[in-house]
Amino acid sequence: MTRKHILVALVQDKPGVLNRIASTLRRRNFNIESIAVGHIEIPFLSRMTITLEGDDAKVEQVRKQLDRVVEVIRISDITYENPVEREMAMIKVKASASTRSEIIQIVDIFRANIVDVSPDSLIIVAVGNQEKVETFIELLRGFGIRELSRTGTIALPRGGAGPLTIDESKPLRHVVEHVLTEEEENLPNW
Amino acid sequence: MGNSQDNMKTGAEILCECLLKEGVEVVFGFPGGVLLPLYDTFPKYPQLRHILVRHEQGASHAADAYARVTGKVGVCLATSGPGATNLVTGIANAYLDSVPVLAITGQVPTFFIGKDAFQEVDITGITIPITKYNHLVLDTTELAEYIREAIHVAQTGRPGPVLLDIPRDVLQTKTDFIFPEKVDLPGYKPKLFGHPSQIKKATDLINTVERPVIIAGRGVNISRAFAELKELAEKSQIPVVTTFLGIGCFPESHVLSYGWLGMHGMGYANKAIHHSDLVIAIGMRFDDRATGVVSAFAPHAQIVHIDIDAAEIGKNMNADVPIVGDIKNVLQVMNKQITKREHVSWLSQLDEWRTMHPATEVRDHEGLLPQYIIRQIHEVTKGDTIIVTDVGQQQMWAAQYFYYDKPNSFVSSGGLGTMGFGLPASIGAKVGAPHETVWCICGDGGFQMTVQELATMVQENLDIKIAVMNNGWLGMVRQWQELIYNKRYFGTQLYNPDFVKIAEAYGIKGVRVSKKIDVRPALEKAMDHKGPFLIEFVVEPEENVYPFVPPGKTLVEFLEMPSPMGSLKK
Numbered sequence: 219m220t221r222k223h224i225l226v227a228l229v230q231d232k233p234g235v236l237n238r239i240a241s242t243l244r245r246r247n248f249n250i251e252s253i254a255v256g257h258i259e260i261p262f263l264s265r266m267t268i269t270l271e272g273d274d275a276k277v278e279q280v281r282k283q284l285d286r287v288v289e290v291i292r293i294s295d296i297t298y299e300n301p302v303e304r305e306m307a308m309i310k311v312k313a314s315a316s317t318r319s320e321i322i323q324i325v326d327i328f329r330a331n332i333v334d335v336s337p338d339s340l341i342i343v344a345v346g347n348q349e350k351v352e353t354f355i356e357l358l359r360g361f362g363i364r365e366l367s368r369t370g371t372i373a374l375p376r377g378g379a380g381p382l383t384i385d386e387s388k389p390l391r392h393v394v395e396h397v398l399t400e401e402e403e404n405l406p407n408w
Numbered sequence: 409m410g411n412s413q414d415n416m417k418t419g420a421e422i423l424c425e426c427l428l429k430e431g432v433e434v435v436f437g438f439p440g441g442v443l444l445p446l447y448d449t450f451p452k453y454p455q456l457r458h459i460l461v462r463h464e465q466g467a468s469h470a471a472d473a474y475a476r477v478t479g480k481v482g483v484c485l486a487t488s489g490p491g492a493t494n495l496v497t498g499i500a501n502a503y504l505d506s507v508p509v510l511a512i513t514g515q516v517p518t519f520f521i522g523k524d525a526f527q528e529v530d531i532t533g534i535t536i537p538i539t540k541y542n543h544l545v546l547d548t549t550e551l552a553e554y555i556r557e558a559i560h561v562a563q564t565g566r567p568g569p570v571l572l573d574i575p576r577d578v579l580q581t582k583t584d585f586i587f588p589e590k591v592d593l594p595g596y597k598p599k600l601f602g603h604p605s606q607i608k609k610a611t612d613l614i615n616t617v618e619r620p621v622i623i624a625g626r627g628v629n630i631s632r633a634f635a636e637l638k639e640l641a642e643k644s645q646i647p648v649v650t651t652f653l654g655i656g657c658f659p660e661s662h663v664l665s666y667g668w669l670g671m672h673g674m675g676y677a678n679k680a681i682h683h684s685d686l687v688i689a690i691g692m693r694f695d696d697r698a699t700g701v702v703s704a705f706a707p708h709a710q711i712v713h714i715d716i717d718a719a720e721i722g723k724n725m726n727a728d729v730p731i732v733g734d735i736k737n738v739l740q741v742m743n744k745q746i747t748k749r750e751h752v753s754w755l756s757q758l759d760e761w762r763t764m765h766p767a768t769e770v771r772d773h774e775g776l777l778p779q780y781i782i783r784q785i786h787e788v789t790k791g792d793t794i795i796v797t798d799v800g801q802q803q804m805w806a807a808q809y810f811y812y813d814k815p816n817s818f819v820s821s822g823g824l825g826t827m828g829f830g831l832p833a834s835i836g837a838k839v840g841a842p843h844e845t846v847w848c849i850c851g852d853g854g855f856q857m858t859v860q861e862l863a864t865m866v867q868e869n870l871d872i873k874i875a876v877m878n879n880g881w882l883g884m885v886r887q888w889q890e891l892i893y894n895k896r897y898f899g900t901q902l903y904n905p906d907f908v909k910i911a912e913a914y915g916i917k918g919v920r921v922s923k924k925i926d927v928r929p930a931l932e933k934a935m936d937h938k939g940p941f942l943i944e945f946v947v948e949p950e951e952n953v954y955p956f957v958p959p960g961k962t963l964v965e966f967l968e969m970p971s972p973m974g975s976l977k978k
Contacts, residue, residue, distance in 0.1 A: 230595060234532065234543070241536045275722070282719035288541045288561055291595035 222251070223277045224301060224373050225268040227284065227293040228382050231257065235289045239266070242287065246280045248272055252305070252370025263291070265382070267372045292382055301373040303347045308333075309355060312362035313340045321361060328354045339364060347371075415586075419548040419579040420449035423512070424456055426555040429587055432483050432510075433457060434474065434839055436467035440487020441527060442514035442576040459839065459868055462860035464491050466832035468498020469858070471509045473819050473836030477794060477844075479632070481508040481563050482836060488514045489527030492573070493534065497826060499569045500538040504823025505653060506626060508567035510558055511535075515575040518546055532573050540568035548581040553588050560591045565598025566717040567630060598716060602733030602741065609729045610712045611745040613686055617710075619754045620646045620686040623669065626653035626822075627691015627715060627735050634658070634815050636739035637690065644749045647758055649677040651692045653822040656812040666758055667767065670698040671957045672804040675765030678955075678963035680758050681706050688712045691735050694724035695823065704962040714738050765968065767955060768808055775948045776924055778802055778877045782809035785847055785875065788931040793845040794819060796837050798830030798854035801883035804953045806849045828857030831874070835861060838870045845873070845935070852878040852904050862914040865940045873934045874916075874942040876907050879949045887952045891967075892959075911942035922946035 229235050236255065243250055251269040258265045270277070277295060285293050313321055318340070325332060325342055328350070334341035344354050348371055355366065417425065423446065427435070434457045439447045450458055461467040464486040471482030486495050492513040502509040516525040521544075532544045541561040545554050551574070558570040614620060628637055634657060641648050641664045648658045650668045658665055667674030669681055678700075681687060687709045692698070699705040702724060713720070713727035714735055721730040731738055770779045782805050785793075795810055796819040797803040803820055812818050819837050821829040834848035855876050865872055882900045889897050911918030921930045921943055934941040955966040 228595075234536070237533070238536055245537060279719070279723060282721070286717065286719050288593060288596045 220271060220273045221297070222269060222271055223274075223295055223297045224303065224371065225266075225270070225277070225281060225284070225293060225295050226373060226382055227266045227268070228258070228291040229264050229266055230289040230291065231262050231264045232289050235264075235287070236266075238287050238289070239268070239284055242283050243268075243270065243280060246276070246283070248280060252368075254370040254372050256372075267370070269371045294382055296373060296375050299375040301375045303371050303373040304345055305348055305351055305369050305371045307344045307351045307355060307366065307368045309342045309344065309358055309363060310339055310365040311342060311358045312338060312364060314338065317361055321358070324354075324357050330354065415584050416582045417585040418445065418449065418582050419551050419574065420446040421452070422548065422551050422583070422585050423555065423574070423579070424449060424453040425585065426552050426587065427483065428453065428455060430555070430559045431480065434459060435483045435485050436461055436470040436474070436836065437485030438462075438464050438467055438487065438491060440489075440491050440514060442516060443485070443487045443579075445576060445579040446485075446514070459835070459864065461832065461835075461864050463858065464494035465497050465828065466835070466858055466861045466864065468495045468509065468511065469501065469826070469829050469832035470836035470839070470861075471511075472498060472502045472505075472507050473796060473833035474840040475502075475507050475509055475567075475836075476819050477816050477837045478840040479630075479816075480840075481510050481559055482840075483510045483512065485512045486514070487527065488516055488531075489529045491527075492529055492531040496534060496538070497824075497828075499535055499571065501821055501824040501826045501829065502569040503538045503540070505821065506567050506630065507569065508562040509569040510562055511539075511569060511571040513571065513573045514579075515544065515573045517577040518575045519577070521575065532571065535571050538569070539571050542571035542573070544573040544575075545578055546575070548578050548583045551578065552586065553592075556588050557591055557593055561593070561596060565596075566715075598734075599718065599732050600716075600734045600737055602714065602731040602738040604741070606729060606731045607738060607741050608745065610688070610714075610731060611742050613710060613712060613729065614644055614646070614688065614742075615747050615749070617686040618751065619684045620644070620688060620751070621666075621680050621684040621709075622646050622648045622688045622690060623651060623681065623692055624648055624654045624657050624690050625651040625692025626657075628654060628657035629691075629816055631691065631716075631735035632815070633691075633736040633739050636736055636743060638662075639743050640739055640746065643743065644746050645751045645755065646688070647680055647751075647755060649673075649680060651695070651698050652807060653820070654692065655807055655818045656815050659813040660811045661813050664755075666762070668807065669963065670695075671700070672808070672953050672955065673698075674762075674767040674808075675955045675966050675968065676758060676761035676767070678957070678966060679761045679765070681709075682962070682964045683757075684709045686710050686712065688714070689725075689727075690714045690739070691716075693720050696724070699725070700957050700961055700963040700965075765955070768811075770809065771969070773948075774924070776922060776927070776945060777951060778805045778879075778945070778947045779809045779951075780924065781875065781877070781927055781945055781947070782806050782849070784927050784931055786810045788928070788935060789845055789847070793817070793847050794837050794841060796820070796830055796834040796846060796848045798848075798850040799825045799827045800851045800854060801879075801887065801951070801953050802849050802851045802877045804884075827854040830854055831858045832861045832864075834872045834874070835864055835868070835870060838872050839868075846871075848872055848874045850874065850876050851883060852876060852880065852902055852907070853882045855907070856905075859910065862911065862916060862940075866915045870940060871938065872940050874911075874940065876942065876944045877947050878904060878907065878944050879947050879951070880904060881949060883951075884953070886950070887956075890950070890952070891956070907942065907944040916940045916942050918942040918944065920944045920946065
């Protein structure tokens with residue numbers, strides 16, 4: 219079934235990681251709807267939230283390929299874990315003396331914030347899930363949107379330990395060295 | 409920094425020290441402007457053998473073949489810009505065949521990066537899709553760590569090529585040299601042991617089904633699970649079919665060996681898979697050349713898929729029982745759980761198919777057949793040689809008409825199908841296995857793609873025997889034009905130079921053979937000769953490779969050699 223999926227990943231904060239992830243998704247012909255990256259509570263680690271459209275099997279396939287990227291520590295598809303999703307939009311909308319109060323009413327209904335006021339426009343910040351943000355933008359469209367910037371979705375699964383919960387009592391080193399047996403070592407050199 | 413002055417080393421020295429500590433003995437390279445600090449350092453490390461190639465592509469293929477025959481990481485080295493881009497084909501080749509190759513490229517000094525400096529190219533960006541891991545090293549203090557990580561990643565888990573891009577000033581700067589004891593890659597943890605309950609499911613199936621077949625791929629070679637595979641097959645009496653790159657992982661002279669599958673695989677191997685009720689796929693990835701139309705692959709079978717790379721499970725083929733782990737470990741556990749079985753009627757059915765569709769008999773024919781030459785090479789060498797092939801018809805004949813009993817004795821470009829691979833790869837194979845005989849089988853087309861490496865061979869005095877099958881065509885493409893494009897030949901006929909004179913110009917002994925009767929003496933002469941030797945075989949120009957599963961067909965719809973072309977000799 220094709221639907222929107224939310225992938226969350228813990229990655230090492232190194233140059234080129236985003237590039238490798240984007241490259242893998244492009245190769246499998248996925249169109250990235252949004253991607254949000256930021257540091258987390260542990261130094262040198264970042265969390266990525268990727269939203270994309272795709273059928274379950276194909277997304278699972280690409281998830282495994284992304285997991286193969288050396289700098290990816292863990293990656294999980296939380297689509298079916300009832301996650302809390304939020305994104306933020308900043309909207310600069312035209313506002314004349316006659317439309318201003320109507321806009322403020324809509325802002326109140328959506329519990330958005332006006333963060334800048336100038337004679338002919340307002341900057342509004344809205345936070346919510348994708349659906350709410352999109353409905354809000356649609357309502358403002360009639361007044362004339364001058365500039366629009368969205369962060370893309372970030373998400374956390376509800377409840378206690380999620381797939382990316384880090385057990386801080388354990389070291390992050392999990393490298394398993396491949397140790398050759400004596401028999402293997404003695405194989406002729408062909 | 410640096411309480412002991414002795415430990416202050418330049419980046420170039422650190423690179424050499426790290427390579428030696430990692431057990432690297434050979435570097436295939438080609439110098440250039442930004443690599444000069446490194447080439448100035450090499451003489452201080454005579455234990456590190458540098459082999460000067462004639463084109464960077466040659467370095468990458470040589471490193472690739474070196475890794476295939478030794479199981480160790482192969483190292484190639486190129487300068488920035490065009491040197492680096494010339495490695496790309498070889499890196500892609502190693503990526504598709506899961507070969508541990510470390511590619512080191514020089515880069516313009518850090519203060520020039522991003523300014524389109526002379527010979528600057530973003531090689532880490534270019535190679536992202538074809539490397540397992542790559543990095544631009546911007547600080548000499550991080551160099552040792554990156555080298556350690558790169559080599560670790562290249563040769564563990566599912567092996568693959570890695571690339572380090574090192575700017576000139578990073579090679580020149582001095583720093584305190586500390587060889588990192590541990591690799592710190594929290595995100596990299598190859599799964600080495602299969603899940604017990606999955607293994608149980610698989611062995612339950614093996615213990616009950618009636619028509620099982622094993623498909624053994626290159627993963628068996630990589631994991632060195634030869635003894636385990638043999639035990640599994642013998643104990644349970646399961647026929648073994650290999651993939652093209654799995655050739656040699658199970659002795660072809662074994663009674664349970666039924667050749668290899670796929671587009672030019674043996675008809676009986678393809679039939680065995682088609683009619684089986686259980687496919688045990690070990691270290692293979694259901695490549696389209698192996699499966700034919702994938703939806704009709706093994707239609708009556710359940711699939712057990714064992715691979716170390718989780719991303720291979722379900723990629724091309726759904727598995728009923730996936731097992732992710734190192735093959736050697738998984739098979740060891742499986743072998744303890746399987747029961748002794750007989751599959752008498754199934755095996756006799758396979759033997760019947762083998763008689764019905766003989767694929768490895770050289771037919772009686774007056775002209776000089778490439779198949780005949782391959783078989784003669786087998787006889788002259790008694791099978792005790794490493795066969796390195798190029799890509800095309802001769803590659804398929806070399807795989808079909810030679811019997812491979814030794815692991816890693818067949819070196820060929822499978823996934824990428826890189827013409828020009830053969831000659832430089834034979835150099836890597838010979839350097840990696842100096843006591844083995846190495847035969848390089850090339851066509852007249854592929855041979856000319858990397859012909860300049862003959863000079864490398866002479867300069868390093870590498871005793872390689874080269875057989876050039878000259879049919880005056882790009883044979884495999886011509887075959888497709890004949891069979892699929894109704895003989896509309898275009899762009900496939902070759903004007904060729906005198907290959908014997910070319911060999912002689914490089915200082916290599918060469919002979920031309922165009923009659924059947926001269927084949928054996930020429931091969932014996934080549935074997936007796938100390939040093940490289942080239943034989944140009946002027947072969948039947950329009951010979952085709954059979955069996956042939958045409959594109960878009962299932963494995964059992966293979967074409968066999970039309971009978972008017974000659975009767976089969978038993």
